Amino acid sequence: MKDVERQKGLGKARILVVEDEAFIAAMLADMLEELGYDVAASVSHIAQAKDFLAAETVDAALLDVNLGVEKIDPVADLLAERACPFIFTTGYGKSGVPAAHAGRAVLQKPFHIADLAAALRKELGTAESS
Secondary structure, three states, rough: HHHHHHHHHHHOOOOEEEOHHHHHHHHHHHHHHOOEEEEEEEEHHHHHHHHHHHOOOOEEEEEEEEEEEEEEEEHHHHHHHHOOOOOEOOHHHHHHHOOOOOOOOOOOOOHOOOHHHHHHHHHOOOOOOO
16 A cells, blocks of 8 residues: 555554653554554664664654664664654653754653644644544
């Protein structure tokens, strides 16, 4: 199914979650499912995210800025090259976002499901999730 078809409500948009805290990853998955999105994958390391993206496409991604000692930059760079929307999730605010992606959307942890819904609608260019 084409990304445009997903965004027009003919299927669920596929979201990649890159988060190293298991509880937060599970919470994000629950929120996404409640909002009508499909969690394409939930990974906790840069290598896992890059491997997944080498084999799959997604409609958008939620990226934790810091995965332990790893920085999210390589995944953000890859998604940006593909023109794939993504949102940073971080407890550090905009100051923790990679400089090359300073203009990207940021959700400050902790955030509410309404904040996530609004950010995804804006990034995906949809009025409502599917």
